Amino acid sequence: MSTDGRQRSNIQIGAEVEIVQKHHQRTGELTDGFVERILTKSAFHPHGIKVRLETGEVGRVKNILPEI
Numbered sequence: 001m002s003t004d005g006r007q008r009s010n011i012q013i014g015a016e017v018e019i020v021q022k023h024h025q026r027t028g029e030l031t032d033g034f035v036e037r038i039l040t041k042s043a044f045h046p047h048g049i050k051v052r053l054e055t056g057e058v059g060r061v062k063n064i065l066p067e068i
Helices: none
Strands: 016-021 030-038 050-053 058-064
Antiparallel strands (some): 016 058
């Protein structure tokens, strides 16, 4: 599985990902968690697909973490 967070097809509900939230875009601070919902409708987004984590945080996927 690819770790490209810009392709919607690479992201599944329940996948562990690292996102950057809107207010952390300047610093690039990443938040990790599990995808609850995919918010971006298009198949590709240059800055990353927007998702909501199970914790309620919303951001764009930067990395998809490998399953253990």
